Amino acid sequence: MAQKWIALLCSAAMLALLLAGCGGGSNAAGGAGESGDKVSITIWHNWTGQDAKAVAMRKIIEDFRAEHPDIDVIDEGLPTDGLRTRLRTVAAANEMPDLFVMWPDAMTKEFVKGDLLQPIDEELNANPEWKDNFIPNALDGYTVDGKIYSVPMNLAxxxxxxxNEAIFKEHGVKVPETWSELETAIKTFNEKGVIPIVLGNKTNWVAQSTLFSTLADRITGTDWFLKAVSQDGAKFTDPEFVQALSTLQDLGKQGAFQEGFNSIDETQMMQLYFQGKAAMVINGGWALANLVNNAPPEVLDNTHITILPAxxxxxxxxxxxxxxxxxxxxxxxxxxxxxxxxxxKLFYELAGPDGQKATLNSSTLVSYKIELDKSQAHPLFVELYELxxxxxxxxxxxxxLGSAAVEVVNNGLQELLSGGNPQDIAQKIQDAQAAAAAN
Known part of the structure; x- marks a missing residue:
């Protein structure tokens, strides 16, 4: 009987070894995990600075590593403009990282068209309390042909x-509520030797994103712009768009920006504001986390926020x-x-409810329904939140706009602010978007 049991145990052991050998090969496509090996995933992001948002996101990744020792997270941080360029480079070669920060609308549509993304509907539908708490229309920019490919991790x-209110008061300048008041402020600050509006447009998206998009909408209206994008009933050579280009150029001619604004980047731009050399800086909501974290008290305590005048x-x-x-x-x-x-799993940690809360707590707006604890938030962030x-x-x-047209706009605005002809630049933009819309 003992010999029979020994034979049975030996047979079982041999069978187990055979099954283990077969199982090791079957998991190769998925990347590992079943046999106890680490699963390796890559993520590219733009959380490279010391602003509170970047710090909060990097901490989530570090905490995730600690809580999931079986997952090897290989992350690479790149500045925003560098990340955009590199993503489009690897997209052309179909060599995308496993996870990557991307932008809604145009980029999402391009990547879906290139068969580079997979939808996340299954994960969202499995977590309805997550999916249903985004603000209205928040998922539209990541939805293509009825499928959802991502969720917003902030509101931008x-x-x-x-x-800087102290600089305005020192020189008796009114915070502008009309365009003529803005022009008066620019004239007065120039006379007093103060930079009216510091601009860092070296990477060329800054003027377009932080100033021109809003300025142009003030003149053309949103409906016109969307028609021009689709090339259906409007063109970028229309008089209202040429007027928008001319209005931006006029700001440059009036001395709204410091000399050499096309040779410094956004980081250097903010540094000049931190140093108290400029009365104003025009930037996105993302700049607030940088202000709160890095501006000296004499600048931060006097900084307030408004929108571009009518x-x-x-x-x-x-x-x-x-x-x-x-x-x-x-x-x-x-x-x-x-x-x-x-x-x-990492996606959910960064973009799920806890990630959204961490983002809001880092003085960054979110597209998610979370009530701000105003008693804990920085006063400047409360001001932005209420605005x-x-x-x-x-x-x-x-x-x-299509990526090719965006480059034409960005380069065109640099040319415009260096004295280029508004009508010629409008024609270049129109040609680029007409080509994009035809594809």
Whole structure:
């Protein structure tokens, strides 16, 4: 009997070894995990700075590593403009990372068209308390042909005037509520040797995103812009758009910006404001976290927020600011099995309810229904939060135009502010968008 039991045990052991050998090969496509090996996932992001939002997101990744020792998270941070460029480079070669920060509307549509993304409807539908708590229309920019490919991780109004009230008071200047008052402020600050509006347009998206998208909407109205994007009933050579280009150029001619504004970037731009050398800086809602974290007290305590003034005769709603619902995370189409499961766990930590709360607590607006604890938030963030209850979001140009047309706009605005002809630049933009709309 003992010999029979020994034989049975030996047979069982041999069978177990054979099954283990077969199982190891069957998991290769999914990336590992069943046999106890680590699953490795990659994520590219733009949380590179020391602002509270970037710090909060990096902490979530570090905490995730600690809580999931079986998952190896390989993250790479790149500045925003560098990330955009690199994503489009690897997209052309179909070599996307597993997870990556991406933008709604145009980029999402391009990546879906390129068969680079996979939808996340299954995960959202499995967590209705997550899916149903986004603000109205928040998922629209990530929805293509009825499928949802990401969720916004913040709310990104792109155009506010941050102004140093102490500088305004020192020189007896009124905070501008009309376009003529803005022009008067520019004239007075120039006479006093103060930079009226500091601008850092080296990476060329800054003028378009933080200033021109809102300025142009003040003149053309949103309906005109959307028609021009689709090339259905409007063109970028129309008089109202040429007027918008001319109005931006006029600001430059009046000395609104410091010399060399096309040779410094957004970081250097904010540094000049932090140093008290400028009365105003025009930037997105994302700049507030940087202000709260890095501005010296004498600047931070005197900084307040308003929107671009109305332009007389303009067709747009003056109680608006350009923007988008915010960046999201793309999931590579190639992900399957345990790698996809691991990636979606990290996705949920960063973009789920806890991630949204961490973002709001980092002085960053969200597209998610969370009540702000005003007793805990920085007063400047409370000011921004309350301002956003009164204004609406209009499209920022680079969220709606094709990528080739965006480059033409960005380069065109640099040329415009260096003395280029508005009508010639309008024609270049029209040609680029007409080509994009035809594809």
């Amino acid at each position: 109004p792109s155009s506010f005037i941050y102004y 332009i007389e005769g303009g067709k747009g709603d003056p109680q608006t600011t350009a923007g988008v619902v915010g960046t999201g995370l793309g999931v590579s189409k190639k992900l399957t099995g345990s790698k996809k499961e691991a990636a979606m 956003m209850q009164k204004v609406k979001i209009t499209p920022v140009y680079d969220s709606k």
